[in-house]
Amino acid sequence: METKKFVLLDIDYITKNHIAVIRLFGKLIGEKEGSIIALDESFRPYIYVHPHDFDDCINELSELKLLKVEKLHKKDNGELKDFLKITLKHPQDIYKLKDKIRDLKSVEDIREYDVPFYRRYLIDKALFPMNIVEVQGKILNSTRSSPNTKCIFEIQSDPKNLESSLEELNMLSFNIEACNPKGMPMVKEDPIIMISFSSNQGFQKVFSTKKSLLDFTETFLNEKELIKKYVDTIQSEDPDIILGYNSDRFDFPYIKERAERLGVPLKLGVDGSSLKIRNNGRRNAAMIKGRIHIDLYSNMRRNLQLEHHTLKRVYKELFGEDKIEIPGHEVYTCWNNEGERLEKLFRYSLADVMAVTKIGEKMLPLSIELTRIVGQPLFDVARMGSGKQVEWYLIRKAFEYGNLAPNKFGRYLRDVVGGHVKEPVKGLHTDIVYFDFRSLYPSIIISKNISPDTLIEDDTEKCHITPEFGYKFRKTPQGFIPSVVGKLLENRIRVKSIMEESKDFSERQMLNFQQEALKRLTNTIYGLYNHSTFRWYSIECSEAITAWGRDFLKKTMEKSEKHGFKPIYADTDGFYAILDRNE
DNA sequence: AGCCCACGGGG
DNA sequence: GTGTACGTGGGCT
Numbered sequence: 018m019e020t021k022k023f024v025l026l027d028i029d030y031i032t033k034n035h036i037a038v039i040r041l042f043g044k045l046i047g048e049k050e051g052s053i054i055a056l057d058e059s060f061r062p063y064i065y066v067h068p069h070d071f072d073d074c075i076n077e078l079s080e081l082k083l084l085k086v087e088k089l090h091k092k093d094n095g096e097l098k099d100f101l102k103i104t105l106k107h108p109q110d111i112y113k114l115k116d117k118i119r120d121l122k123s124v125e126d127i128r129e130y131d132v133p134f135y136r137r138y139l140i141d142k143a144l145f146p147m148n149i150v151e152v153q154g155k156i157l158n159s160t161r162s163s164p165n166t167k168c169i170f171e172i173q174s175d176p177k178n179l180e181s182s183l184e185e186l187n188m189l190s191f192n193i194e195a196c197n198p199k200g201m202p203m204v205k206e207d208p209i210i211m212i213s214f215s216s217n218q219g220f221q222k223v224f225s226t227k228k229s230l231l232d233f234t235e236t237f238l239n240e241k242e243l244i245k246k247y248v249d250t251i252q253s254e255d256p257d258i259i260l261g262y263n264s265d266r267f268d269f270p271y272i273k274e275r276a277e278r279l280g281v282p283l284k285l286g287v288d289g290s291s292l293k294i295r296n297n298g299r300r301n302a303a304m305i306k307g308r309i310h311i312d313l314y315s316n317m318r319r320n321l322q323l324e325h326h327t328l329k330r331v332y333k334e335l336f337g338e339d340k341i342e343i344p345g346h347e348v349y350t351c352w353n354n355e356g357e358r359l360e361k362l363f364r365y366s367l368a369d370v371m372a373v374t375k376i377g378e379k380m381l382p383l384s385i386e387l388t389r390i391v392g393q394p395l396f397d398v399a400r401m402g403s404g405k406q407v408e409w410y411l412i413r414k415a416f417e418y419g420n421l422a423p424n425k426f427g428r429y430l431r432d433v434v435g436g437h438v439k440e441p442v443k444g445l446h447t448d449i450v451y452f453d454f455r456s457l458y459p460s461i462i463i464s465k466n467i468s469p470d471t472l473i474e475d476d477t478e479k480c481h482i483t484p485e486f487g488y489k490f491r492k493t494p495q496g497f498i499p500s501v502v503g504k505l506l507e508n509r510i511r512v513k514s515i516m517e518e519s520k521d522f523s524e525r526q527m528l529n530f531q532q533e534a535l536k537r538l539t540n541t542i543y544g545l546y547n548h549s550t551f552r553w554y555s556i557e558c559s560e561a562i563t564a565w566g567r568d569f570l571k572k573t574m575e576k577s578e579k580h581g582f583k584p585i586y587a588d589t590d591g592f593y594a595i596l597d598r599n600e
Numbered sequence: 601a602g603c604c605c606a607c608g609g610g611g
Numbered sequence: 612g613t614g615t616a617c618g619t620g621g622g623c624t
Binding site: 192193194195196197200201202207261262263264266267268271299314318325326327328343344345346348349 | 608609610611
């Protein structure tokens with residue numbers, strides 16, 4: 018048996034002889050660079066069933082084509098219960114059979130039927146994308162595919178998750194230009210006129226169908242040759258991460274359609290597969306197997322609070338300098354000119370793509386740390402809001418603790434009593450102190466043990482009683498959410514202390530992003546209790562947290578007044594105060 | 601105050 | 612893809 022170590026970049030599954038085979042895509046380490054695809058045929062999909070009656074249920078299930086039915090204990094909302102674990106042959110069978118199983122007379126409910134197969138694998142095998150993973154098995158084939166070594170590997174025992182890697186990843190940004198005299202280019206009419214690239218390894222090129230005197234440019238006969246060069250460049254640069262700006266909705270769909278018209282296969286994947294675009298309503302996602310495509314635009318919208326999120330504006334915000342710019346409507350005139358006007362377009366295209374690389378270098382470390390904590394692929398984590406990130410983190414934790422994740426609710430809105438607001442004292446204030454409660458909500462969750470699985474009806478047990486509402490939360494044992502929040506807080510303290518001791522700059526930087534990621538996840542949780550799309554949704558928990566928050570806020574304001582402060586404004590999770598100088 | 605709708609961002 | 616779906620700010624009633 019051989020052993021391979023690699024950074025786990027991505028994961029999916031394929032079907033071979035009606036069997037689902039997990040594929041781990043990685044960047045090999047500890048030897049000359051190259052990519053690996055590690056296959057695991059041994060994992061099978063499953064769901065849980067909560068039956069009314071076990072014998073009836075086992076009977077009814079025997080009619081269906083199932084691989085295995087086993088009885089086991091799982092914690093569900095704080096109670097240890099018996100469930101049936103049903104293993105099926107193929108992930109698609111779950112899609113086909115889940116309604117049938119749910120509708121059986123003997124079945125009360127089905128559980129964890131909507132955890133995608135590859136996510137199930139990551140959770141059950143305790144693997145974390147962007148970490149180093151070790152696999153044992155045999156090399157199926159090792160070919161030289163230009164110019165990187167591609168290794169196909171068969172996993173023969175459980176893969177192991179090792180430490181986080183500090184390996185530098187190869188990032189390549191790209192950007193296309195097209196133009197139309199009347200406005201936005203139309204994919205049916207307007208050809209791609211330029212494609213520019215920039216990498217974190219120093220690669221910078223602008224390819225075009227027109228000539229330029231600038232040294233970073235290269236000219237191609239026609240659009241078809243240009244797109245071929247695009248494919249060649251991605252294969253030869255062999256990036257782990259591909260970056261774009263609005264590339265999910267503009268660059269990739271555009272180039273895909275142009276390539277189709279010209280008959281150029283867009284074989285961009287490490288396995289030779291072509292670009293796929295998932296069209297989920299307004300949530301487009303362009304996918305390349307074995308490489309992580311990240312559209313920084315969605316990232317910027319989520320992470321920067323700005324009035325708008327054009328590349329120019331975001332660049333200015335992050336780096337304080339202006340990027341050279343050509344207004345959209347002038348691209349056409351520049352392109353149809355010669356000399357300086359045209360050269361300016363080349364320079365603009367390069368500036369754009371270089372800006373994307375710089376933004377990527379600055380913003381990706383946080384997404385990578387989130388990925389390492391959440392434990393889902395970077396591709397997915399980069400496209401999730403913080404609520405979904407937390408949810409997947411919790412689903413993993415639930416598995417670790419032997420809990421079943423709650424099913425998804427519907428989607429409905431509900432008014433929650435807001436926080437306490439003190440109308441501001443009019444006037445111009447100086448030397449203001451701000452007291453922030455957001456960091457205190459996690460402590461309230463822990464100290465009052467606020468969790469759906471600790472909420473009780475009667476008060477025969479020792480419990481915390483919520484002000485205003487009177488909701489009761491068991492004091493022991495610790496609830497699921499409080500224990501997770503506790504671990505997150507402890508972890509963050511631990512990471513911060515390691516960070517302060519570390520002498521290595523890049524390690525310190527990584528740890529800083531890690532503690533930032535932990536902070537984000539922690540501070541997201543309390544707000545999720547009143548999102549009906551959240552699996553651990555609980556209006557009682559939500560109200561309890563804000564009720565205790567108001568309680569603490571008022572008490573803290575009173576206390577601050579005794580120490581000579583004068584609160585001038587308060588809202589929900591904090592208050593502003595000044596030192597009362599008259600005293 | 602609530603509901604519906606359009607828009608973002610890319611050239 | 613173990614499928615079904617974004618967030619928000621502005622205008623309107």
